[in-house]
Amino acid sequence: MTLLELLELLKHHLKLVVLLPIIFALGVGAYAYLFMGNTYTARVSMYVLTPIGDSNSLNTELSASQLLANDVATLIQSERVTADAADSLGLDDLSGFDISVTSETTTRVITCAVTGSDPRAAADVANAIASSVSGVAQEVMDVQSVNVIDEAAAPSAPSGPNRPLYVAVGLMAGFFVAVAIVVLRDMLDTRVRPDELQELLGVPVIGRIPLIKEGK
Incomplete structure (x- = not known):
């Protein structure tokens, strides 16, 4: 898979690529700010x-x-x-x-x-x-x-944890997980797409028949 193909694939799953990093960042941020004590x-x-x-x-x-x-x-x-x-x-x-x-x-x-x-x-x-x-x-x-x-004096301000760094790491982790999911789904998808069909058969696609559900 080329970089251009990967970018096109991510574009088709843009919702997942955007939402999953945000969810990861919010989860890690909530843990860091609510449950991690100052040091x-x-x-x-x-x-x-x-x-x-x-x-x-x-x-x-x-x-x-x-x-x-x-x-x-x-x-x-x-x-x-x-x-x-x-x-x-x-x-x-x-x-x-x-x-x-x-x-x-x-x-x-x-x-x-x-x-x-x-x-x-x-x-x-x-x-x-x-x-x-x-x-x-x-x-x-x-x-x-x-x-x-x-002599050591009692510090007036905390030295850690570095909560913004934790949020940034969560954001990056969510992005990589989203990319992994998108790539894995694409690898497991065995359907032949119209553009792939034209490449495999060497003939142009002149039309498509849409899938019509019952009751429509």
Whole structure:
């Protein structure tokens, strides 16, 4: 099937192609706006303080400290750090929070983002993780300390979910489903159309006899 044939086929089923994406978008939008709760992201930034040698090996020391900062970023999501943070807050675990860490290769600054359904709780978890990772990093790594640059504050506005994106995805999904239905129906339709008949027999169609229902 060529693209032109597909477009012509979609044109013949324009109602389905238009209505189905709208139905999908409305359904997904209703779920996103009515049943999906807001999420909030709190961020805390930290600076990894590492021992620096003499000035002759400064470049080497800086490279090593940046690698060490990456190790600390990985350590933040370890079971030990998260368990210590949860214990300090009186929680069983941090399963209700999404924790992400970013660490650039050219700096020793680490940012930990905690996402949860409650803004105050997300900020508390982020600060507890920053406090916990400092002690663990000093114990297991050659790190002087992990100093907090900016403490996490309770966000005033939700960070998600991205409801317009969900609606757009629903719209696209509905369109693709409509196209699939139209193509499948066309493939399963074994009737010979007048234009196909002329192509198969090589003779022109000079007339058509309409189907007349009983009682007409």
